[in-house]
Amino acid sequence: MRLARKLQTDSIVDGVGLRTVLWLQGCTHDCLGCHNPSTHAIDGGIEVALSDVIHEIKGCRYQSGLTLSGGEPFLQAASLIEIVKEVRSSSFNIWAYSGFTFEELVAKEEYRQLLSYIDILVDGRFCIEQKDGRLQYKGSKNQRIIDVQRSIQEGNVVISCYDDMNNAL
Numbered sequence: 001m002r003l004a005r006k007l008q009t010d011s012i013v014d015g016v017g018l019r020t021v022l023w024l025q026g027c028t029h030d031c032l033g034c035h036n037p038s039t040h041a042i043d044g045g046i047e048v049a050l051s052d053v054i055h056e057i058k059g060c061r062y063q064s065g066l067t068l069s070g071g072e073p074f075l076q077a078a079s080l081i082e083i084v085k086e087v088r089s090s091s092f093n094i095w096a097y098s099g100f101t102f103e104e105l106v107a108k109e110e111y112r113q114l115l116s117y118i119d120i121l122v123d124g125r126f127c128i129e130q131k132d133g134r135l136q137y138k139g140s141k142n143q144r145i146i147d148v149q150r151s152i153q154e155g156n157v158v159i160s161c162y163d164d165m166n167n168a169l
């Protein structure tokens, strides 16, 4: 699999709690004003072995969970399914950022499989016209912070409580 950079730990801005962040290389969304253009090239970044990534994540201490960011994480869904299967637990949750919307993700089998292991999804392309620096855990107002497990159970998008403060802006 390809990462944009080494595994990051102790992030407090990529989801709730102290988080380990996996920065995935490769993105095809080409959002105007993207904050991370160096992650776009599919063959850029660094190649790493899946087993090494899993080992490293398991060795991180005092983390609340793992955040999948990038780049577009779902382009490497098959590898990520193997990782989240190994590391997710009741005390270690999974957040993911994606330029795809929830509806786009559930329409594709492999993406839907990865979603089934994710707790919180921040979805949608970054829209510079809707950018607001006050937003928490997302860059533009069109993006949604979704409770994935409830959304799957209920067959509708359920917005997570973590978006409440953003909706009040």
Ligand code: SF4
Pocket (backbone or CB within 6 Å): 027, 028, 029, 030, 031, 034, 035, 036, 037, 039, 070, 071, 072, 098, 099, 125, 126
């Ligand atoms: S989805 Fe994210 S990484 Fe990809 S172009 Fe949009 S803002 Fe950049």
